[in-house]
Amino acid sequence: MLKQNLQQKLLQKLSPQQIQFIKLLQVPTVSLDTRIKEELEENPALEDLSLTISEPEEQYPDRDPDEDTYNSDDEQGPMDEFNIDDYLQDDNVNDYGSRYDQNGDDEDERKEIPIAVQSSFFESLQAQLDLLPVSDKDFAIGKQIIGSLDDDGYLRRPIMSLTDDLAFSQNVIAEDEEVEDMLKVIQSFDPPGVGARSLQECLLIQLRKKDPNDPIIRKAILVVENYLDEFTRKHYDKLEKSLNLTSIELRGVVNEILKLNPKPGDSNEVSTKQMQVIPDFHIKNNDGVLILTLNSKNAPELKVSRSYQEMFQHYDKASQKDKKLKEAVQFVKQKLDSAKWFIDAIKQRQQTLLKTMNAIMQYQYDFFLTGDDKNLKPMILKDIADRIGMDISTVSRVANSKYVQTEFGTFLLKSFFSEAIQTESGEEVSNKEVKKILEEHIGKEDKRHPLADEKLTEILKEAGYNIARRTVAKYREQMNIPVARLRKEL
Template identity: 35%
Template sequence: MRQGYGMFQQQTAKLRITPQLRKAIMILKLSTPELHEVVRRELVENPALDMAGYDWDTYHINNVSPKFFRHTATPDANYDAYLHAASNEVSLERHLKEQLSFAKKIPQTIRKVITFLIGNLDTNGYLGTTLEEVADICKVDMTSANYALRILQSFEPRGIGARNLQECLLLQVQSLSDCFPLVSLLIRSHLNEIADYRISKLATNLQVAPQEIQAAIDVIKGLNPRPGGAFHIETVPYIIPEVIIEKAGEQLIVLLHQATSSRLSVNGYYERMVKENTEYSKAAKFLSHKLHAARFFMKCVEQRRKTIFRVTQAIVEEQADFFWKGSGHLKPMTLKQIADKLGIHESTVSRATAGKYAQTPWGIFELKYFFPSGLQMDRGDSASSERMKLKIKEWINSESPRRPFSDQKLADLMKQEGFKVSRRTIAKYREELGISSSVRRKRI
């Protein structure tokens, strides 16, 4: 056979994701707030799609209830306007300007510089510019700029207007009447040693008792490194549980909020127009396409609801001990176990649990929470990471402050309980719990 170049036809089978399948996968992966937004956008873009209780004038994505969407056309007799008034949290800038307005005997020029300084504070309360730049922009000398900064640093909360962490802590120490000089010395010259908790080394170098170093560090720990943080207004994220899991006698039941798909429908007026318009026209083709898109969207939303319900039911069956007894009885579980149980792919389970929350007798948890990793025990059972963390927390809470348990000691205690765990695993779980090492927990 002679070899060479050429063009040949060849028939092959390939798996391709269609736009419809891609959209179905996207809808399954959405969290509840994201689904609300997609439904709202689809209602705006597709005239063939309707929704019961949808008000075009007053609907907003944040205006949701446990039934997902609330009809707002009919006024509520119990509506209290004061409860829905705009919040009036005091910002850091407003708090400082109010103090400036009450301050007496400050020249107008200095007031303008202080106002400029207030406007250049970051969310932590630190000054984000140099005094040279302040003097240049405000057209004042360095003496006036320094004077304005000192006045600002005398305002509450103490530490405001600092240019670094060291200055912030020193400003707060100066306001403490019963603070001993060792605290200021440690802040000025030994912050790195404090961070590394080198009490013995500090005691030797400064020729003081370790107990004095410990007491000074306790004072420093009580200071606020972010004095402006309390005034930083953040949007509070609200969680809307996708499912509710409740105890009913000796059974566990899974409840879903009113399904969005049950409120979606195809617009009957446009449907009749397509049926009555027998001529092939652009309008009929357009409406036919929109009707098909509306039905497919409704099908995707309903399929999402059914999939989440089936996955949650399987989770409840596998983790029944958790729902009856608490997080200490959560056992290791993988996505593959649920996928095999339901006869679906692991990726489908992953999408159905990502960003979805369940309200349980023990609180609200993301569905991903019920898939913890685990470790093998000596007797052949397996223990979840949550159970291990609970044991670590119990032992640390009962330890002696003078002789805290090291990670190796905790690992040995785990082995006595039958857990096969290494010191590195203990350290990882301890850090996830936000617990310091034994060196930092030690009290002299």
């Protein structure tokens, strides 16, 4: 049975402006320029002052030179809710700066970083294939093999799949044996180890390219062929017994294998594949006083297009006489609204970034003065959120994607947040201090007898940090330090 009833509900919904601000806030400086260019392309009512030439003042006789706004007594007609002055007053885009970003960036920091031009890994292999005196069929097979390699130089596709690809995509009918033979040719290319189908094959290819008369090389080949698992687990005592090696011979074999490259494809890859880190903030120490500045790229010179403002005034007056122009008025108004919202979002983004970073700087003042990890205080997102009067999610969006450049290096803001650990004296310290102590002791340990987690726990307890062994293991794993057995060296 159908019924109709009336209900009242209280719901929270994000406005389009809030959604736009949230998206802009989590964008790092390195990607902000791209985001602004996208908006400029989509919205003709938005302009970038850095890309436009200012027009002569006499073109705007109604303009007040002191206020950079228009004096207009025209009535707005049926659209009183839309005030053109709201858009004109934002022409001076630099008025939303703050005391933290007066200095801006140095000219040297604005210069583009030169990129070395070099051939890629696959181009290098293709160049070597081009020099070989092979038939057209073998050349097509070799080209297919090179195109099937992963970025690290390994071939992880079955030979049968390559044969099928040659038949269907290039109309080249080849037997599996022909592909295998051509693969061996590719494996002779530089860098050594390329075209391998496993780590074992990769290491063997590199070893077999070395002096076959060297006894250390022959024994290294034997280890990789038959005892690779024992080698990776560092069961050196088993290797000595199985191969009847002395400790000196085993050390030579291990050192020879460790010289090999397990990922030959990475050696020729252009370093620019990695994302370039551009700091969002700069902190300088001026005789004990920290000065915070925001990267100038975060304060683009945006304004609402004056031509669109004039277009709206023209259409608005005409629409009062011609109803057909109302659609044009609505379109122009929508673009003007969108431009103003975007400029406001950029302003709010800048102010939020500065407010959050300033709170972090004040909280960790001793660290930014000295650069010593031991001066880092325990700090969680809620600590900063309470200080700036914003939500934890806002602080998280800032911390997860922004970098700060200091005199001691460039750091991700997220790295300054850590949990508190209580010492025997009752003092709360950051777990980063404990990790630093662990790193120091592991760095100084005797690699022939590395420190186990139990021993590290005892060392920390002697230093006044009452921490369980499982916590030590967790911190060690977070620092990507392997267990004691895998840190053992001969």
